[in-house]
Amino acid sequence: MAAPLLSLVVPVYNEEALVGPLVARCVAALAGLTADFELICVDDGSRDDTLPRLLAARAAEPRLKVLALSRNFGHQAAFTAGLHAAQGQYVATMDGDLQDPPELLPRMWALLRHDAHDVAYGHRTDREEGWGRQVLIKVFHRLFRDFSKLQEADNVGNFAMLNRRALGALLGLHEKNRYLPGLRSFIGFRQVAVPYARQARPNGSTPKMGYGRLFALALDALFSFSDLPIKVCLYAGLFGMVVFLLAGVYALGSKALGLAPFGWTSLELSIYFMGSIQLLFLGITGEYVFRIYRESQNRPLYFVQQYYA
Structure with a gap:
């Protein structure tokens, strides 16, 4: 035909x-x-x-x-x-x-x-x-x-x-x-x-x-x-570095002037912030790994x- x-x-x-x-x-x-x-x-x-x-x-x-x-x-x-x-x-x-x-x-x-x-x-x-x-x-x-x-x-x-x-x-x-x-x-x-x-x-x-x-x-x-997902990781990491650099300068200055923040609030916020960035990185990395695995299955x-x- x-x-x-x-x-x-x-x-x-x-x-x-x-x-x-x-x-x-x-x-x-x-x-x-x-x-x-x-x-x-x-x-x-x-x-x-x-x-x-x-x-x-x-x-x-x-x-x-x-x-x-x-x-x-x-x-x-x-x-x-x-x-x-x-x-x-x-x-x-x-x-x-x-x-x-x-x-x-x-x-x-x-x-x-x-x-x-x-x-x-x-x-x-x-x-x-x-x-x-x-x-x-x-x-x-x-x-x-x-x-x-x-x-x-x-x-x-x-x-x-x-x-x-x-x-x-x-x-x-x-x-x-x-x-x-x-x-x-x-x-x-x-x-x-x-x-x-x-x-x-x-x-x-x-x-x-x-x-x-x-x-x-x-x-x-x-x-x-x-490469947007990778750039999200890069920019989030750079943003975190800048934030913690500024936070470190603030903490040292406050300590020297006797104005250091009271309690563990700043430490907890720092831990949560870094933890969220790490979870974001793991999620994006996991997406790439899963897609590579799916391609390798060749179904x-x-x-x-x-x-x-």
Whole structure:
């Protein structure tokens, strides 16, 4: 069977209510570009009726393929599974919550079709989300941009389209702690941004990635692509040295003038301060050790239960 011209990879997890509109909008956007496409929905171990509804949609649209993972392996692993399965000459990726509009795919396609670019990625100029979530996301992207030196990874997500050459380079990166926007920026090639406003989830539903998962993803990004954690240790240590130097000068001066502080308060504060810095160092060191250990295990990122193709 000949490989399709265009592939779209969409991971989904417990999105039974969105399966219908998701498939309909994606198929309409892809069909407007070419009839020779495949839509790969990766079911990341959903516990609701997401998989049965995907299979029902596949019965009506054979160009829809469903990759069911054996359990929930996480957002980035599901994307990776879909990218390995994609056969298209051009491969696009987008989240399955319809916050990234599939109607933007023609703009990406136009930029890649004439070999002027290798990667077109969505650049979020605005987002319809709660102010608290927006603030945290902006802080993360600012830190990631400044400390990773990957300018293409600023205010971007998984919404992108790559040609086969760029995809081959991306799939050649086998690290287990994955942050795909950073990896996509790291491979280089000719990349171009496509600005858009990220939409709210349909019907005002709660985002599937809560603060805990977003924080874990942010840690993967910062530990993998920046030296920020090490610099935190360095700056905290330097700050502690300055504080205790000034405290030592103050203590000696107070002793000489007979104004030495009474009791053990200053000593206890010093012990607590140093102890907190040491615990911070141990925590950051432990994160690095655990990530090195995870890489050394070399376990597969995912297991496929069944591929309906």
